Amino acid sequence: MPHPPFHKVLVANRGEIAVRVIRACHELGVRTVAVFSEADREALHVRSAGEAVCIGPAPSSESYLCGEVIIAAALRTGAQAIHPGYGFLSENAAFAQSVIDAGLVWIGPPPSAIESMGSKTGARQRMIAAGVPVVPGTSHAIATAEEALVLAVEFGFPVMIKAAAGGGGKGMRRVDHPDDFASAWRSAQSEARKSFKDDAVYLEKFVDDPKHIEIQVLADAHGHTVHLFERDCSVQRRNQKVVEETPCAVLPNDTRLAMAAVAVQAAEAVGYVGAGTIEFLYSQASGEFYFLEMNTRLQVEHPITEMVTGIDLARAQLRIAAGEPLWFAQKDIVQRGHAIECRVYAEDPSQQFAPAPGRISGLREPGGPWVRVDSGVYAGYEVPIHYDPMIAKLVCWGSDREEAISRTIRALREYRVRGIRTSIPFFAALLRDPDFADGRYSTGFLSPERLTRLTDASRNDEIATIAAALAQFERDTRPSRPESATPRESAWKRSGRPGGA
Amino acid sequence: MPHPPFHKVLVANRGEIAVRVIRACHELGVRTVAVFSEADREALHVRSAGEAVCIGPAPSSESYLCGEVIIAAALRTGAQAIHPGYGFLSENAAFAQSVIDAGLVWIGPPPSAIESMGSKTGARQRMIAAGVPVVPGTSHAIATAEEALVLAVEFGFPVMIKAAAGGGGKGMRRVDHPDDFASAWRSAQSEARKSFKDDAVYLEKFVDDPKHIEIQVLADAHGHTVHLFERDCSVQRRNQKVVEETPCAVLPNDTRLAMAAVAVQAAEAVGYVGAGTIEFLYSQASGEFYFLEMNTRLQVEHPITEMVTGIDLARAQLRIAAGEPLWFAQKDIVQRGHAIECRVYAEDPSQQFAPAPGRISGLREPGGPWVRVDSGVYAGYEVPIHYDPMIAKLVCWGSDREEAISRTIRALREYRVRGIRTSIPFFAALLRDPDFADGRYSTGFLSPERLTRLTDASRNDEIATIAAALAQFERDTRPSRPESATPRESAWKRSGRPGGA
């Protein structure tokens, strides 16, 4: 066994990602400390870790976001390093700096790199300076419609007018033709003023029907940066990724390599160290791609890259943070086969994906060949209302895309979660959708109509009818037996072979 | 989706292998029929299959070994083919022929190939004819000690004298030197006579401290045979494999390739079609290897080959049986990384591995990166007394052997089976054994002393003491609460952060 990179690591997160990091630590011979809120005493990451420390009440703001308390816990338990997972404090440069200032190792990029990529406009300017393609547009407000129109013609229509202070689609207008520009400009300004008390608007080229493609990078502290190819994360609902796959089914290989080269360039431009992801918009129509943002941490969807490259990204983070130079070169990284991830949410697909926390009364996760479940729950666990609804990730590998899809469908069919509702039934219909099968789907794939159609496609009313009638019959005819009793005898035992029935 | 190889397949087996084959079928779009004994109505393979048919009472001889009943079930349900799994009827040439005679497809090698490899002496003679190295010896009894001594000198000492009618070590003598030959001959004969009423004995070269290495082959019906490299299955207890790995840690590459070539030669010599395994004894001292036998079916340990080659052997069996030519060539088959399998038995390591059937009250199988569990059980399942005690297989992959070992240990640490005793705790100690770590272990590795030492190494008496005292305290202080109630409140909730406690 090689020397562990650390003696002990504190994992400043919860749920499946905390369990993921704890697993990587244990495999490397590193001891672990979990932190938990009062609502999480029974959480799986507490059960999985070597030690566990309570850091405060249920709300994240009073526990998982309390950097000082977490650093104190690390110092008290003798941890040498802190791994932030994703979300919570993972992209908080000030927290990263505090960890370092406390004499601990931060398992993530340098705070300066987090900072550089943290501001969207700052990152955009830095990327332009580094020669990385960004969506053509103005990073700041434009004074007049006339001035803006000149730029719009330069970018090429369609263009988007966006509120500088904006978000949530307010003060946003798509313009397809120069003739419509002036009126769209006025109405965008007016809506921006009403929504944000600020009528500043700016311009961006509209990327029609784009794919969301991202490149995984790994960089060590000795100046080596490599990429681990792409992930296609275009299946999104409410701007949240739902299904990811690698490789992208339709990306031309020269574009793939060009994006990867740009991603390495972007990471090097900010002195990146560790695991990171460069997100791009990719236009299938034009074949062009544009830098969107960089995630300076491990991604939710990192497992699909692991499955096709054979490289354990969480372990790599630990070894890099301990100062180890990369132990492989770019040419050693080869994509083999195809991998798909489905994010399992505690949400009810039949109720517009409303959150569905509650107790998991029964759980059987799928298994067998090339099926990986990164789970944050167990049978009997109560999914709390306080945190993100993602309870697990199903990751399947296949020697090709068809094999990966059919294996994922098989695994979804095995997956049993009782007691709460989840997005599981929805995925099997999604993976069978012909528009998913041909791989050309864009970020607009999951329209409300498609969501409804896919959910309806997973119904089995005939079977549900028979089950409900039998359940009622058992209830009516055996009133004295408590609900939880298990009748163990089967008709077969009494009747013998069915051939004779 | 490509065309499924069959419309519907009947799986003539139970337990994890039935589930394994059902998974492969479902992934290929093939419908499935499970068969089950009256004791298996609630078995996982019945829950997993598309249809299920009861074929008789609990004893295998009245259910899983009843070929006629199984064929009738296939015909009645409209199955096109029968997959036998391993064990039961899988190497029964007469059954294979009956399946074919009934107009069904047999998912396995031709009955003639099963027949050829079924008799040990017949297979040996056929392999000698095909130029395959076998353990030097005489396949039949020798009349006199003098005659035998001449042969012994020719084979080279040490040699084994074995009872022709024998088994179980009776009538067996190891002879290291010509001077001891005559007396050993007499006592072997005498013991053979007493044990088997037959004093015929024969001679075999003794392979000192051998490894059990086997080569996986795949052959289609169009004359193409490939190998998928080796498995080291030397960790055995009572001649039963316990832990397998691939690649073998110490096999020189030229020997690996020579064995693989011989395996292909052996398969071709009997007109083999489908998935098969050629078992060899390999002497680390001399570097020589000898054909032992061929298993004309899928092996229990097939998953480790799948993990390093990326080739799904069960799917391959189905496609080959449907007449498809192999869709890859020998050069496309590459070993990547390292894989280890632990066979989880319902046996109590602290009681000399006595069988431990019973109800699994709680189950949490390990997950996360590169951990595969091929399970035949679920939480709440009653492991029956009637069948093999293997309840699941844990298979872990790593980019190298160290990673595979450390991942397996991590997964074992997560594995929770409550209600019955299993061999799980024993494996973690085994994988940490320095003699396992250096990879030079032979089939004699699991001596009784080592078994005891490894089992003792997995004790945690301090923790067990605290747990038992707390359990007793809870029982003593809350007599009114039923045993199954769950106190959900934690001390943290009441006390706040532990720093303040």
Next chain:
Amino acid sequence: MKYEVTIEGTLRHVTVERRRDGAYRVVVDDVEHIVDLSRPTPDAFQMLIDNASWEAGAVFTPAGWLVDVMGLTTEVEVVDPRRKPIQLSAGTSGGTLSTQMPGRVVRVLVAAGDPVTKGQPLLVIEAMKMENEMKAPIAGTVADIFVAEGQTVESGAKLVRIE
């Protein structure tokens, strides 16, 4: 036993009989099935329906059975016609809005006495970092508000009654 089973707005007539051999005969709108039922775990109904293997979860609630098949949960109302009057007297929720999801009330948008239209948002409940508007099931006047801002509510809790 004869039942009226309503699922997704469709009414089906179902007859269930237990046969001597222990299997069930289930007739759904004139289509007959022979079902062997087993309960490998208390929450699982493992059915061999004419040999086809299916599994469902079924949980009894006052509103009916919550049945999940292949992961999708559906509310199924099963009524014994002979007991129908009793069943009906239990009443439906009418103008009372309840929550099917536990969470925290972050905003109450109406006050007692307010007139509301059907579908108008009445309050907002937050769960798992998402805000969800709870809408009026019928038009009318707000009669009672059972919860306050900041309060945590369990699944099934009554929120607002409309007259």
Next chain:
Amino acid sequence: MKYEVTIEGTLRHVTVERRRDGAYRVVVDDVEHIVDLSRPTPDAFQMLIDNASWEAGAVFTPAGWLVDVMGLTTEVEVVDPRRKPIQLSAGTSGGTLSTQMPGRVVRVLVAAGDPVTKGQPLLVIEAMKMENEMKAPIAGTVADIFVAEGQTVESGAKLVRIE
């Protein structure tokens, strides 16, 4: 509460107290531990022992607690010294051989009245395709044989009594 805990032949003195904050103070042979106990599932004792996270299963049987830690099950006897006389009167198995494993009796090797030595095989039980010899716990004379060849026995069933 004070207990005498016997595990693998070693006796330990253990004191358990519940603190005001709900945590337990457990003293094992003078070594003090603060334990926060949670029961994520009824069969799991999830313990933070001085922050270290450990999990054990504990099942009560008349013979003591069956405790499993990291998969290894151990019998642990926990005695309250004040109740000791009562505990002792329950008696141990003495000369009675029971089976810890369910199975089928394939051979009975002795008859009532036979003298036997300690460790002598008395009968053979088959389970999971394996035959297991059941041996005499003490030397003496076979007083009773409770099972017959071919019979299926449950775990814990008495097999033979030796005097």
